Every structure is written in C-alpha cells, then in structure tokens.
Amino acid sequence: MLSDVAKTIEMPEVMGRLRDLCEERGLGELARNLEDLGRWIADDLVNVERELQEIEPHPTSLVEKAGTHLLGVGGKRLRPLCVVLASRVGSGASRSVLDLAIAVELVHNATLLHDDVIDVADQRRGRSAARVEFGNAASIYAGDWLLVEALRRVEAAGVPGAMSSLLETIAQMIDAESLQLENRGRIHTNRDLYFEIAEGKSATLFQWAMLAGALAGGLGVAEAAALQEYGRKLGIAFQVIDDLIDVAGDPAETGKALFTDLGEGKMTFPLIVALEREPSLGAALEAAAQGHGDPQEIVAAVQRTGAANYSRELAEELVEQAVVALEALPQSPTRSALTMLARSTIYRSH
Amino acid sequence: MLSDVAKTIEMPEVMGRLRDLCEERGLGELARNLEDLGRWIADDLVNVERELQEIEPHPTSLVEKAGTHLLGVGGKRLRPLCVVLASRVGSGASRSVLDLAIAVELVHNATLLHDDVIDVADQRRGRSAARVEFGNAASIYAGDWLLVEALRRVEAAGVPGAMSSLLETIAQMIDAESLQLENRGRIHTNRDLYFEIAEGKSATLFQWAMLAGALAGGLGVAEAAALQEYGRKLGIAFQVIDDLIDVAGDPAETGKALFTDLGEGKMTFPLIVALEREPSLGAALEAAAQGHGDPQEIVAAVQRTGAANYSRELAEELVEQAVVALEALPQSPTRSALTMLARSTIYRSH
Numbered sequence: 194m195l196s197d198v199a200k201t202i203e204m205p206e207v208m209g210r211l212r213d214l215c216e217e218r219g220l221g222e223l224a225r226n227l228e229d230l231g232r233w234i235a236d237d238l239v240n241v242e243r244e245l246q247e248i249e250p251h252p253t254s255l256v257e258k259a260g261t262h263l264l265g266v267g268g269k270r271l272r273p274l275c276v277v278l279a280s281r282v283g284s285g286a287s288r289s290v291l292d293l294a295i296a297v298e299l300v301h302n303a304t305l306l307h308d309d310v311i312d313v314a315d316q317r318r319g320r321s322a323a324r325v326e327f328g329n330a331a332s333i334y335a336g337d338w339l340l341v342e343a344l345r346r347v348e349a350a351g352v353p354g355a356m357s358s359l360l361e362t363i364a365q366m367i368d369a370e371s372l373q374l375e376n377r378g379r380i381h382t383n384r385d386l387y388f389e390i391a392e393g394k395s396a397t398l399f400q401w402a403m404l405a406g407a408l409a410g411g412l413g414v415a416e417a418a419a420l421q422e423y424g425r426k427l428g429i430a431f432q433v434i435d436d437l438i439d440v441a442g443d444p445a446e447t448g449k450a451l452f453t454d455l456g457e458g459k460m461t462f463p464l465i466v467a468l469e470r471e472p473s474l475g476a477a478l479e480a481a482a483q484g485h486g487d488p489q490e491i492v493a494a495v496q497r498t499g500a501a502n503y504s505r506e507l508a509e510e511l512v513e514q515a516v517v518a519l520e521a522l523p524q525s526p527t528r529s530a531l532t533m534l535a536r537s538t539i540y541r542s543h
Numbered sequence: 544m545l546s547d548v549a550k551t552i553e554m555p556e557v558m559g560r561l562r563d564l565c566e567e568r569g570l571g572e573l574a575r576n577l578e579d580l581g582r583w584i585a586d587d588l589v590n591v592e593r594e595l596q597e598i599e600p601h602p603t604s605l606v607e608k609a610g611t612h613l614l615g616v617g618g619k620r621l622r623p624l625c626v627v628l629a630s631r632v633g634s635g636a637s638r639s640v641l642d643l644a645i646a647v648e649l650v651h652n653a654t655l656l657h658d659d660v661i662d663v664a665d666q667r668r669g670r671s672a673a674r675v676e677f678g679n680a681a682s683i684y685a686g687d688w689l690l691v692e693a694l695r696r697v698e699a700a701g702v703p704g705a706m707s708s709l710l711e712t713i714a715q716m717i718d719a720e721s722l723q724l725e726n727r728g729r730i731h732t733n734r735d736l737y738f739e740i741a742e743g744k745s746a747t748l749f750q751w752a753m754l755a756g757a758l759a760g761g762l763g764v765a766e767a768a769a770l771q772e773y774g775r776k777l778g779i780a781f782q783v784i785d786d787l788i789d790v791a792g793d794p795a796e797t798g799k800a801l802f803t804d805l806g807e808g809k810m811t812f813p814l815i816v817a818l819e820r821e822p823s824l825g826a827a828l829e830a831a832a833q834g835h836g837d838p839q840e841i842v843a844a845v846q847r848t849g850a851a852n853y854s855r856e857l858a859e860e861l862v863e864q865a866v867v868a869l870e871a872l873p874q875s876p877t878r879s880a881l882t883m884l885a886r887s888t889i890y891r892s893h
Contacts, residue, residue, distance in 0.1 A: 256721035330661040371606035
C-alpha cells in the first residue's frame, strides 16, 4: 500500500496511467504487474516528486516562477524512474539515488525550457509554456537555473563517474539540438540523420539515467553496459512514439496540437517514412511546415502509406532490443519491472 | 622575453593595454612593473589563450560557430588571469590551474551569449554579437555548450571544492540576472539593489576565480578567504568602471555605443548617482530607456552633477579595499602583481 506521503502528495501518474492503458487494451496481466511495480517503488517516486516540488516552494522571481511552473505541471517522470529501477538492480534506493533521479528530471526540464524558447512553442504538457507565462528571458535563465540545480545534486551525490558522464551526455544533447537546428525546415531529410538526432537529444539522457542508477547501485561494468543499452534503445523507441503521437495522437489526451513538430520545421519519423513511400506528399509537408496547408491530408497519408503502423512496429522492435539487452542481468523482480516499463511505453498516449 | 608560443599566438592583450594606459597617464613605474608581470605570466596566459582557441578549431555547426565567434573575438581574459595569479600565491601553475582558468573564461562567455539574446544586443567586443551572426537559437545553445565545456574542465581538474563552489557561484549569477530582469526599465532604483545585482552578476565570478586558484594552489582557508575578498571587491569595482565607460567612454575604444545599458533598461551606477543629485533628470532617462531623447543631455548631467567623478572615486575605494584584503598574505611578487592588477582596472577604457 502507498505510504501516507504518497496519499498527501500527488504520485507521479506514470504507473497508474500505464496500468489503465494496459487494461483498456485487455492486457490484464501486464496491468496487474504494473500495479505491483507501482506500489513497490511508490515511496521512491513520491520522494522524487516531493523534492522536485520543494526546489523552490515559494517562487518569487520571474526566473523561479518560470522554472517551477514547468516542474509543477508534472510530466511522466520516466527518467527518474529509470534511475530508481537501475539502482535496484544493485544495492537500491539511497540518498545518492534520489539525488541522481531528481537531477535527470531537472536536466530534462532545463532542456524543455530552452527548446520552447527556440521553437517559439506555446504549449507544454497541456498548459501554457513557461515562455508564454513569464517571457523568453525568464525561460532562458530558468533553464540555466534548473541545469545548475541538477548538477548541484549530482555533485552532492558524490557518485564517482556520475558528473563526468552527465556532462558528456549534455554535450551530446546540445550537439543533437544543434544538428536539428541546422536542418530546421528541411522536409527532405533521411533516416540516418533522424536517428542521429533522436539518439542525441532523447536516448542519451535515458542512457545516462540507467548508468547513474547503476553507478549509485554499485553495479559492475557489464551490468552497467547492459542497462545503458536498455536505456538507449528505450530512448529511441520513446522518441519514435513521441513522433507518432504528434501525427496521430488525440490532442485532448496529449495536451498539444497535431504536427507541432512539423510546424517547428522538424520532420518526424512517420513523416519521413510517409514521404519515402509517397514523394508527392512533399508539397503538403512544405506547406504545413510554413504553417498552412491541410493537416488532414497528412494525417490521411500517414495512415494510407502504412507509415504509422511501420513506426509503431519499429518502436516495438526497439523495445524488444531493450529487453534483450537486459538478458545480461540475472532474473529479478527489477528486471521484470524494466521489461514491463519498456513494453508499456508503446501504449502511451502522451 | 616571450616564448615562441607567445610570438605565434596572439597574447591576451590585457597586460600590454594596461601598461600603455599607465604610460599615457605618466604612471611610468606602474607601467614598468606591469610589463614585468606581463612577461612573468606570459606563458600561463598564452596557454589559456591557445586552449580557448582550440576548443573547436574548425566549427561546423551553427552552435559551434556562435560559441567560437565570441571566444575568438577575444576579451580581456581578466578572470583567467585571476586564477593564475591566485594559484601563484601557492604552488603555482599546473594542469589543474590551466583547466580552472579556461573554465572561468568559458562561464563568462556562456553568460554573455545568453545575456546578449535576452538584451537583444547587437554588438559585443566591438563586433556583431553572435546572435546577430548566427541567430538567437544558436546563441542560446552555444551558451549551454560553453557552460558544459567549462564544467567538464572543472571536473577534469579534480580540485576538491572547485565544482561545488562554481555551481553555487553560477546559481548566484542567475539570481542576480533574474533580479536585473525584474527591474528592467525602472529608472527609479537604489544603490542597495544596484550593489546586490553587481555582486551577483559580476563580483561572484571574480571571487570564484580567486578561490579556484587558491584551491588549485593548495592554499589554506585564511589565504583563500583573503583572495576571495580581493576578487569580490575587484569585481564590484570592475562593474562600476564598466558602468562609467557606458556613460562616459569613447565608443571608438569601447566598441559599443554609449548608454547601451540604459537602452536595455538597466540603470548604471553613475546614472543612479546623477538622478539622486538631480531628480529632474528622470524624464531624460525615461526617454533614453525607451530609445529616444537626447543622450548628450545625460552625458552632460553625469559630469555636471559630479556623478562620473564620484563613481570613479568609489571604484578607487573598492580597489583599495581589495588591496587591503591582500594584507593577510605575506609579501611576494604575486601579491604585488595582484595589487597592480587591481589598481590598473581603474585606468581601463573598455
């Protein structure tokens, strides 16, 4: 059962939402297992959530308001969950694990703040973006602030290797953002470039989350490598599903309009596949990237060409590769939990 | 004499420029001492400069171009000089000292990149700002990139206390930037707020530069504290002189127009004093802050009210307080060098 803390603080919704999704889809056993997992790690996640909310409980400056606005809106907290689960393959929860779990979520939020300024995004997690509420200037500094807060946690955790690997990870994320920026507005791109960007901007941070948990849990090199490979594959799958939601999701559930990425000049995986299969789609994509054109034509093409199904299958394949990476670890409840977590990302709707 | 490296790589100009300024003002002995100091630490500074230029010698992405554009334009490299000199109070130059010296300059440049985006600044160091050349988006990510590069150096240096103190310093800098942002466009401000912002955004990084050198040089707590106090006072003096240059400098030398700060809605110290002494100046300041009005009226008022002289006297007083802080250290050539460095900041023109 959940602790008192869990009852008074809103628990990260990720487990419950995944369980509901599995149930809807008739995956009852997976749903029950997820519920068990949710209880098992509830305390860890509640602690993460509480400390995230306590970073600045009474924001006064515009910068604090912009930073806590985004943190307060919530989010799936999947990256902290990765840290917690990876640590449990080893010695499990500790103050260091908690610090690293919070750090990875703060890095993620810091990048969102800067990305939203750069993309001139209006919505984030179904609410106004921080830049709309508090301005671009405050959002830029708020991103800097959350990044520094993250690094202070990592420094405080004192886990050898955690700081240097995180800094390397962030450098890779910036490289990928830079590559994405260079290619903004180019409809004719290719899969290699897509995966290079997806790995850099999304997968590396999942990979670091797994490494951080492994380091804090005292695991050896082989186990850490297996967990990192899991994180990398999960991260790419996550990005592909994210893309799919952007072209085929339900705006009421996702909290954002369709084709947000395309509107920001970013080609998503399903669109790359649809264009490969139907080159005449180029004109409609160009128009949509300029903010006009008929979105329904693209929605239809993504289904008609089979690009949506293909993208989902690719994500499923990546998830299975993530699960295979776990075979280097002994069987354990945590390994099962990681397996379930990976498979359940396929069913997420936002 | 300068080493071969010094001849082939452009040496940081700070020492030579200060020497020339002293000579112009008839301060021959100070000029000669500065020249000796320049030779003595030439190798250290040349190494800093070379490594700064080598961070990305062949920038390809927009983000790399934005970051290296700013680094390549040069700058006074005063903060690295502080690290080097502080270390020489102790055991002197080493790989760690070099890493920390480079890190402090990278942090400084990272903040300039974000500040220029936020201030919509067109010029920096007499050339187009990176945001003008490569765009706001690239400049935001370039700031992130240089910050991460800085932290990787600090991590590599492995000097206990350096990382945590730098992260604390950056957090203070962001707080101060936030405070400045909140007060943007307010002509009626006060000295307390001014000094709070100046300490946070300028003095803390000088203070950290001195601490970093002290830590890397193996100094004790008392010596480190004395050097930090020196850095803090020097940093505030530096900001006051910066302000004075903005209202009374020669644009041909400074590489930027007068009243840039006021145009960005920031009240500088001389303007605060002038307004205290001549409240009727408010209307002209309000107009200038909106981008119109007659700058010559303000230039005249800053002189007429004695605000310019008063500001210079305050900076001189702060510099003498910095020099007094050094009395906790034994007499040494490095202490003399620090004394000269502090006094010479009064004579800088940009």
